[in-house]
Amino acid sequence: MIPMVDLRAQFEALRPELEPALAAALEDGRFVFGPQVQAFEEEVAAYLGVAHTIGCGSGTDALFLALRAAGIGPGDEVITTPFTFIATAEAICQVGARPVFVDIDPRTFNLDPEQVAAAIGPATRAILPVHLFGQPAPMDAILALAANHDLVVIEDCAQSFGARHDGHHTGSQGLAGCFSFFPSKNLGCFGDGGLISCQDDDLARRLRSLRNHGSETRYHHDELGHNSRLDELQAVVLRVKLRHIEHFNEQRRRVARRYRECLADCPVQCPVEERVGEHVYHQFTLLCDQRERLAEALTRAGIASAIYYPIPLHRQKALHEHCRHGALPVSEDVARHCLSLPMYPELRDEQVDYITGVIRAFHDNG
């Protein structure tokens, strides 16, 4: 079986680096707020080109904490995409604000800035773009809209670690960038983990306090916060993987190029790269007409595939009463036709050839 992602292959390759580093952290014994987290935060800040990064418990927490620290709450609206994982909108609701869903660009599956502009109203406080599947959202247009309307921009970078937009890393241009280190993300740890990036000193201080029960000095609490920390063992794993992330993302682009070449004459739409080289391919997602039948053909051939995402968020029962939206025909159409193929750095060319051979045969035999 060719899986969607092969975490075992990556572990085997990194085992010689991981095992001694994990053993050293176990011997050290400072499991929360130890030296590994601090070193990781500094290394990621340098890598992203930001002043501060703050580790936390998950990508969902990163979004929630960033929204809360930005002062967004009841009565506020946050414009975002309905074509994403639930966590994006969940965090908006958790701070008491309302998600306002606007439609996406059918080529990139990212927020359409014209739709964002049309949805800005008196209660709008923030724009929350998702760099979906690893492709940077159109940040120039989004930042310009935010500046003109005095809105904050909080970036959901859960799928885009290492992606650059016009030379800027995702997560370095908005007020805050929110990252997830869930195991299957392109920078993943061995459990849950997250991180917030930002440039502002005061915001960083507030986030450090909020993730630790609202405390800057031990046992002094100026406000109620949360328990949301990145732990030492996860930081050890992430420090090792960070050293390889450029290579991993380059390998993902190699796999994407080969998929694209091999599917060139096939009646499926491959991912459209807004600008070549910026996409880090957290997912390689096709649009196709006979999705269910194609997925079955792949399964029969021992190839995994997945639908990210089958139901746009405005159609989710949990969000029904909490969101505002107009017609969202592109999101609905994409949700009906998207199919993601196996994608991980260790996927070999021969495997891509086998997968695309099955897809081509499926269409040849009609």
Ligand SMILES: *Cc1c(COP(=O)(O)O)cnc(C)c1O
């Ligand atoms: C994974 C993901 C999240 C949430 O991250 P967790 O670490 O699982 O909480 C948020 N947004 C998007 C787009 C994601 O893919």
